[in-house]
Amino acid sequence: GAVVSQHPSRVICKSGTSVKIECRSLDFQATTMFWYRQFPKQSLMLMATSNEGSKATYEQGVEKDKFLINHASLTLSTLTVTSAHPEDSSFYICSATGTDNTEAFFGQGTRLTVV
Amino acid sequence: AQRVTQPEKLLSVFKGAPVELKCNYSYSGSPELFWYVQYSRQRLQLLLRHISRESIKGFTADLNKGETSFHLKKPFAQEEDSAMYYCALRASGTYKYIFGTGTRLKVLA
Numbered sequence: 001g002a003v004v005s006q007h008p009s010r011v012i013c014k015s016g017t018s019v020k021i022e023c024r025s026l027d028f029q030a031t032t033m034f035w036y037r038q039f040p041k042q043s044l045m046l047m048a049t050s051n052e053g054s055k056a057t058y059e060q061g062v063e064k065d066k067f068l069i070n071h072a073s074l075t076l077s078t079l080t081v082t083s084a085h086p087e088d089s090s091f092y093i094c095s096a097t098g099t100d101n102t103e104a105f106f107g108q109g110t111r112l113t114v115v
Numbered sequence: 116a117q118r119v120t121q122p123e124k125l126l127s128v129f130k131g132a133p134v135e136l137k138c139n140y141s142y143s144g145s146p147e148l149f150w151y152v153q154y155s156r157q158r159l160q161l162l163l164r165h166i167s168r169e170s171i172k173g174f175t176a177d178l179n180k181g182e183t184s185f186h187l188k189k190p191f192a193q194e195e196d197s198a199m200y201y202c203a204l205r206a207s208g209t210y211k212y213i214f215g216t217g218t219r220l221k222v223l224a
Contacts, residue, residue: 004158032210041124043201043216044159093159097210104212106151106159 002028004096006107013084013114020080021110023094029074030096034104035067038091050077084114117142119204121215128192129223136187136218138176138202146204148178148185149212153199162187162200172196192222 003026013019023033032051036044048064050056050071058064066088068080077096081088091111095104118141128134140146150162163171165178165185176187185202202215 034210034212036214044214046211046213049210095159095212101210103161103164108158 004107033077119215127221149203
């Protein structure tokens with residue numbers, strides 16, 4: 001099956017700094033990419049949907065100025081957590097669908113810890 | 116509102132016993148339903164989708180529109196089935212997936 005790779009898998013940053021998470025589709029063109037946040041023992045909460053070359057669509061309650069999403073190419077989307085705070089600590093997961101949109105492929109996730 | 120409900124956080128069964136993971140959904144249109152599985156230390160992966168009507172690893176799921184359910188079943192559980200299972204809904208014509216809270220299945224030897 002298609003592979004989606006996230007990098008880094010773990011990151012620790014200081015409060016007030018920004019951190020960038022990359023999501024790459026390795027062997028297919030990802031027309032749409034999704035960013036999720038998962039709190040411990042809870043479900044995946046969709047943060048935003050992005051299509052290549054256009055602005056991301058954020059879910060209600062998600063601050064677009066805090067969680068910057070860039071989908072510059074058909075194989076790469078980035079999520080930047082700006083001015084991170086401890087409450088931003090979470091597990092962030094990306095997924096991508098190809099042109100046929102029959103299945104979403106998931107990255108392995110990124111564990112962000114803000115200290 | 117679109118919603119997916121998985122009432123059980125944890126389901127423990129013995130090896131060889133039947134398994135049923137419950138999923139109910141709320142959606143006014145015609146949804147697409149999926150089951151995703153996450154094995155220990157691995158990423159989420161698609162297990163099956165209702166439109167395929169297939170059996171994967173012995174698992175089946177039937178969409179019951181009357182009961183708005185999409186329960187996942189397997190007649191004889193195996194230890195390697197132990198994992199986290201997520202039911203998901205995708206509204207027709209969109210790309211968004213709505214996930215349930217997940218059920219952890221533990222198959223005991």
